[in-house]
Amino acid sequence: MINNILFILITVLSLLTISRIIAVSNLIDTIRGRKPWEVTLKENGINAFLCLMMVFFGWFLYFYFYIKYVRGGLLLPEAASLHGKDIDVLSDVSFTIISVAYLLVQPFLWYFAFRYRMRPEGRAYHFAHNTRLEMVWTIVPAIIFCTLIFYGLKIWIKVFFSETEGDKLTVELYAQQFSWTARYAGSDKKLGEANYCMISDNNQLGIITPETIDEQIAKIGEKYKAVLHALDNFPDPAKFKELKRERELLTHQMKVLSDLKKQSAQKPFADGQDDIVILPAVGEFHIPVGRPVELKMRSQDVIHSAYLPHFRVHMYCSPGSITTFTFTPTITTQEMREKLAKEDFDFLLYCNNICGSAHFNMQMKVIVETEEQFNLWLSQQKTFSASRAPANSVPADTAKTSAQMATL
Ligand SMILES: [Cu+2]
Numbered sequence: 001m002i003n004n005i006l007f008i009l010i011t012v013l014s015l016l017t018i019s020r021i022i023a024v025s026n027l028i029d030t031i032r033g034r035k036p037w038e039v040t041l042k043e044n045g046i047n048a049f050l051c052l053m054m055v056f057f058g059w060f061l062y063f064y065f066y067i068k069y070v071r072g073g074l075l076l077p078e079a080a081s082l083h084g085k086d087i088d089v090l091s092d093v094s095f096t097i098i099s100v101a102y103l104l105v106q107p108f109l110w111y112f113a114f115r116y117r118m119r120p121e122g123r124a125y126h127f128a129h130n131t132r133l134e135m136v137w138t139i140v141p142a143i144i145f146c147t148l149i150f151y152g153l154k155i156w157i158k159v160f161f162s163e164t165e166g167d168k169l170t171v172e173l174y175a176q177q178f179s180w181t182a183r184y185a186g187s188d189k190k191l192g193e194a195n196y197c198m199i200s201d202n203n204q205l206g207i208i209t210p211e212t213i214d215e216q217i218a219k220i221g222e223k224y225k226a227v228l229h230a231l232d233n234f235p236d237p238a239k240f241k242e243l244k245r246e247r248e249l250l251t252h253q254m255k256v257l258s259d260l261k262k263q264s265a266q267k268p269f270a271d272g273q274d275d276i277v278i279l280p281a282v283g284e285f286h287i288p289v290g291r292p293v294e295l296k297m298r299s300q301d302v303i304h305s306a307y308l309p310h311f312r313v314h315m316y317c318s319p320g321s322i323t324t325f326t327f328t329p330t331i332t333t334q335e336m337r338e339k340l341a342k343e344d345f346d347f348l349l350y351c352n353n354i355c356g357s358a359h360f361n362m363q364m365k366v367i368v369e370t371e372e373q374f375n376l377w378l379s380q381q382k383t384f385s386a387s388r389a390p391a392n393s394v395p396a397d398t399a400k401t402s403a404q405m406a407t408l
Contacts, residue, residue: 041120048117055107062103077310080336080347080368082328083159084312090155094148160326168292168326171285173349174205175297175304175317178358179280180349181205185271186383191296192272197256199300202388204279207272209385210264217257224250273385276378284346284365287329288374294326307352308366310336314352329368336368 026036069075079088116124172183172191181204185191198206198216227247231240263269278285287293297306297317304317306325315325337345351362369377 039118041118044118048114051110051113054110058106058110059103062099066099076312078331078336078339079310079312080329080331081311081313082330083155084310084327084330086155086158087312090152093151097144097148168294169288170294170296171287172205172296172298173306173317174300175306175351175355175362176204176300177302177356178351178362180306180351180362180364181280182278182285182364183207184276184278184378184381186274186276188271188274190271192275192384193269194272194298195256195260196300197253198260205277207275207277207384208260208269209272210269211385212272213257213260213264213269217254217261220250220254220257224254273383275384276381277384277387278381280364284367285349286367286369286374286377288371289329289332289368291371292326292328294324297323297325302355303353304351304355304362305353307350308347309350310347311366316353332368332370333366334369 029036029038076088076091079085116122170185170189170191174181174183183191183205193208194206195208196206198208198212200206200212200216200219203212203216224247227243227250231243231247260269295306295313295315297315298321299317299319301319303319305314306317307314308327311327311329313325313327315323317323331339333345333347336347337343347366347368349364349366351359353359355362367377
């Protein structure tokens with residue numbers, strides 16, 4: 001806070017100082033009998049020389065950053081997915097065209113500013129327009145940009161719409177402040193449905209199964225009763241509003257749960273029972289090499305962004321919708337460790353959208369391994385139903401509470 005105030009103060013004082021210096025120099029010009037807007041030939045010469053120097057300054061900056069970042073390997077790491085190579089070629093082509101245009105065009109820009117500076121012998125030639133010249137500088141960049149856009153579009157279509165060969169693996173990535181949870185479909189190869197009203201301490205993803213519906217109705221019913229009790233016992237006015245708001249939210253939640261309960265009479269909600277949930281505490285999720293992996297992304301709270309730089313995967317995770325990205329890993333973690341001669345190397349999943357105070361630490365390891373290793377790892381994980389603590393016995397009045405809520 002103090003730093004911010006100091007920064008604002010220094011900026012304001014600096015601006016005031018500059019405006020005073022300009023006022024004083026104008027005053028000196030007036031005393032010397034010179035108009036403030038008059039520019040001498042000497043000043044013009046200095047400006048023109050500085051313009052010429054900008055050519056070398058621009059080139060120096062370009063090559064300095066090129067050596068530091070591009071040659072220094074500070075850009076994207078080696079691509080470890082099938083489509084990653086295409087993305088890299090697209091990026092290299094764009095970068096080359098931009099570099100050539102910059103290195104060739106900007107010297108002309110600054111040179112002309114220098115060449116045609118004001119001089120006593122010279123008088124500017126009035127040059128209104130030249131149709132041929134204007135057509136050239138419109139059509140040439142248009143062709144280059146259209147080529148780049150269509151080339152990019154072609155790769156984008158290939159990445160998002162190409163038919164994935166073979167049996168793809170679906171993994172759900174669930175983002176929340178500030179961790180990732182992964183979920184795999186069980187032997188039925190179907191991810192169970194989920195709903196935010198079903199989220200509880202032992203069902204972080206809100207997976208819907210007949211058991212979780214009953215358990216959640218019981219839990220919310222208890223909470224609702226506690227809030228009603230607190231409201232009936234004349235809480236202090238400050239808390240009254242808060243309690244009323246909570247009652248509203250619980251009523252809504254109970255209504256959603258009652259609807260789910262009604263739906264469960266028609267459909268079994270059985271897909272989620274054998275799902276495998278990898279909680280944030282595990283810190284890593286596994287995928288097989290050479291097999292298409294379909295990521296289905298959800299968010300619990302704010303907009304996050306799943307970023308897997310080695311696989312050239314980047315996709316927003318927004319609350320209320322599911323986003324997907326399919327890619328095929330081509331290098332296992334072990335192979336990459338050997339390539340880089342780094343025993344502790346790991347592929348990482350990051351959050352690439354500033355989502356709060358611990359955003360910087362929102363990451364999870366991705367272990368890429370052979371199909372056999374992956375199948376072995378998956379077979380060692382517990383299913384959703386098995387991993388939950390023994391369900392609390394559902395109170396006898398659950399059905400009654402649910403029926404009461406349904407009428408609200
Ligand atoms: Cu995030």
